[in-house]
Amino acid sequence: MNTSKIDLNLFTVFDAIYSQQSLTRAAGVLHVSQPAVSSSLAKLRSIFDDPLFVRTSTGMTPTPLARQLVSTVRESLKNLDNCIATRIPFEASTARRTFRLHATENAELILLPVLLKQLKQHAPQIDLEVVFIDRREVAYEMASGKIHLAVDAPLLSHPELLSQPLQTDDYVCVMRENHPLTATEFSLDDFLEHEHIHISSRMKGSGHIDLALRSIGQKRRIALRLQHYAALPALLAQSDFIAAVPAAVATHWQLSNRPLPFDTPKLELQLFWHKSVEHDPAVLWLREFTLALGH
Numbered sequence: 001m002n003t004s005k006i007d008l009n010l011f012t013v014f015d016a017i018y019s020q021q022s023l024t025r026a027a028g029v030l031h032v033s034q035p036a037v038s039s040s041l042a043k044l045r046s047i048f049d050d051p052l053f054v055r056t057s058t059g060m061t062p063t064p065l066a067r068q069l070v071s072t073v074r075e076s077l078k079n080l081d082n083c084i085a086t087r088i089p090f091e092a093s094t095a096r097r098t099f100r101l102h103a104t105e106n107a108e109l110i111l112l113p114v115l116l117k118q119l120k121q122h123a124p125q126i127d128l129e130v131v132f133i134d135r136r137e138v139a140y141e142m143a144s145g146k147i148h149l150a151v152d153a154p155l156l157s158h159p160e161l162l163s164q165p166l167q168t169d170d171y172v173c174v175m176r177e178n179h180p181l182t183a184t185e186f187s188l189d190d191f192l193e194h195e196h197i198h199i200s201s202r203m204k205g206s207g208h209i210d211l212a213l214r215s216i217g218q219k220r221r222i223a224l225r226l227q228h229y230a231a232l233p234a235l236l237a238q239s240d241f242i243a244a245v246p247a248a249v250a251t252h253w254q255l256s257n258r259p260l261p262f263d264t265p266k267l268e269l270q271l272f273w274h275k276s277v278e279h280d281p282a283v284l285w286l287r288e289f290t291l292a293l294g295h
Helices: 009-020 023-030 034-048 064-085 105-122 135-143 188-193 208-215 232-237 281-294
Strands: 053-056 059-062 097-103 126-131 149-152 161-169 171-175 195-199 221-226 243-246 256-259 267-274
Touching: 009 023, 009 034, 009 064, 009 135, 023 034, 023 135, 059 064, 097 105, 097 135, 097 281, 105 126, 105 149, 105 161, 105 267, 105 281, 135 149, 135 161, 135 267, 149 281, 161 281, 171 232, 195 232, 195 243, 232 243, 267 281
Parallel strands: 097 126, 097 149, 195 221
Antiparallel strands: 053 059, 149 267, 161 267, 171 243, 171 256
């Protein structure tokens, strides 16, 4: 078949269906209607004389031929993207652009003050929109172009996402300034005898601190579980509650803090981006700019 007569956009549709395993989600990624995706798939099936994708209980499952084609199709699309990207430089100092980031609350408190300050200096017309979405939806939102970068714990696992370490931090125990524990050496017994406030975006489940305690056969009493940090300083200031938080977060409050009296893994933040924007000049600039701030 003469390839000059084939619409190359069909291969973009092929890649989207393969990645999303759904015609509806592929349509969302491509910003087209589902009938348009179905029409493109019909043309692909005709070209290759193969179903390419078969509807199953788990979604649109690729046929053996589709599995054979996918690496070549993606490499070809990547090369085309590189050809275009190399001709469109991104001038951050003059660019007018809004980037949307997925970020945990930890990441907001730790990273945003520094990032915004540097953006004002080096890219004054760059604006940010920061959101938090369900981790199960991050890859889809990034594939669709709705999210440009994500800052999160190393829990986002998806074959279409790439990442680099951004920052690590230790945990400390925070309490009101005249708390009785500020006058002690702060032992493990002290930590366990007090009631705790635990911050987690999840409705249930153990955090880093509880897993570390479990590894030494201990357990703390969580008297209050919150999804956000906003109320924590006021709650601690008028009670004997204590809380374990990242050290960089604790610096924002007028509270006393003590090193934890047991070993805990560091809090890790990673920067994530989608394979489709690996060479996009604008996202590449923001990615490198953010990574430089984190180290």
